[in-house]
Amino acid sequence: MKKLAISIIFLLILPSVLFSAKENIKNSAAVSKNTDIHYTGKYCSECHEKTPVKGGNKFLKSGGDFTQLCKCHGYTPGAYIHPAGVVPSEEKRKKIPEDFPLKDGRISCSTCHDIYLQCRKNPRLKVLNKRFLRGAPYVSRTTLCFRCHDEKKYRMLDPHNQLTEKGAIIVDKCLYCHVKKPDEKTATFKEVRLIGNLEALCFRCHFKQSRFHPINANHLVKPSPAIIKNMKDAEQKFGIILPLNYEGKITCPTCHNPHERGVIPWDKPSAKGASEKYRLRLSELNLQICIACHKDKF
Secondary structure, three states: OHHHHHHHHHHHHHHHHHHHHHHHHHHHHHOOOOOOOOOOOOOHHHOEOOOOOOOOOOOEHHHHOHHHHOHHHOOOOOOOOOOOOOOOOHHHHHHOOOOOOOEOOEOOHHHHEOHHHHHOOOHHHHHHOOOOEOOOOOOOHHHHHOOOOOHHHHOOOOOOOOEOOOOOEOHHHHOOOEOOOOOOOOOOHHHOOEOOOHHHHHHOOOHHHHOOOOOOOOOOOOOOHHHHHHHHHHHHHHOOOOOEOOOOOEOHHHHEOOOOOOOOOOOOHHHOOOOOHHHEOOOOHHHHHHHHHHHHHO
């Protein structure tokens, strides 16, 4: 009788065991580079060799190396938002929250990401904390960063604030763009030496303007002879400069003056537009800055 009961129980649970195994195989086989395995409660075998033990062995593949386990995210040291495998300094270590664990004393993916959160099916958390960040949700991504890093040390430098309260030029600000500080009283645009491509210097902060600016048109081109004549006429008429780059192309400083008012003597043409709205060398009112080159279109 006892053997019969065991046999019946075995036959009853066998289909569910087989179905579960089939589902696991099916889920694993269905995973592609486009599959989002997070917050599904499935695909355990993608990371685990077998079922983890609560509070014990997690049986992670690749020796628990998250740079391999998270291979879908294309981890490379130079491309990821934060390097993994680094040992934080004593200063940093003191600021790292207790619930941000290190792995063998090093930063790993699981330092900032609560991996276990996304192991379970949870549509609500997938919306509120898509990246399963520890302590989320955050107002901004940098709020997470400043839980370990000192925010005061990461304030953005504004290279356009170039004078001290007493009106002295801050030479370090000049070197943000210039190889060496030019003589603001005598140097011409052609004499100024810059550390690199003009557009690249500007796009480091003004990336949104890096394509089709302004009015959805690419202006970073070599102007036609007719446009150059219009520019020369505007320079004479308004007492300004509209400089081209070393290749004779229109560039950001053609229309915008990157200097703070007072760096270049006020009576020089190169001083016009300093600290003005949008730093335009000619006013935007009545499209003056546009007419300087395109007077035939207005």
